[in-house]
Amino acid sequence: MLKIIIIVLLLGVIASLFSGLVFLFKDSDRTDSKRTLYALGIRVSLAAMLLGTIFYGFQTGELRLGTKAPWHQYEAGVPAGAPKEDN
DSSP states (O other): HHHHHHHHHHHHHHHHHHHHHHHHHHHHTSOOOOOOHHHHHHHHHHHHHHHHHHHHHHTTTSSSSSSSOOGTTTTTTTTSSSSSOOO
């Protein structure tokens, strides 16, 4: 569930980023428009929630760093968990 929340927040940050870019170009001739500023505020809020959610996931143990990453499976050609030869 936590990973889904993280993905939704990340997509929200990206959508807000692009909407701010569109508003920046569309409202470049209007000096009274604040749509770009509002999009920035939404993006910053979503990014703060995203970082908070990731921090919460690490603190509770629901997220772990690199435990299932492909590069952790093999170490120097030896499968993980296999006994290593000592010389």
